Amino acid sequence: MRAxxxxxxxxxxxxxxxxxxxGLRNDEPFTWRTALAxxxxxxxxxxxxxxxxxxRRAKRGHLVAGDSPASGKQQQKLLTQRLKKSA
Known part of the structure; x- marks a missing residue:
């Protein structure tokens, strides 16, 4: 969990x-810039x-979306690491 x-x-x-x-502690009004922040x-x-x-899903061997940082080669790498640990 710490990881x-x-x-x-x-x-x-x-x-x-x-x-x-x-920033909310100050007595400044709530502006559109604050809302955007x-x-x-x-x-x-x-x-x-x-x-x-x-x-986490990739490490457990589940499929992840293609736009995820853990997709593609990264997902395969995480899966092989998990399989090594379980063996």
Missing amino acids: YLLRSGLLTAITGGITLLR WLSWGITLALAIGAVVDT
């Missing part, structure tokens, strides 16, 4: 969320979680 939680994409998304939360953070978090899920 999935310490991915750079997730750490970046969490750090960005903390930064946005700190939160939207961007949500998209970044969703992509990071999706990459972790795809990598």
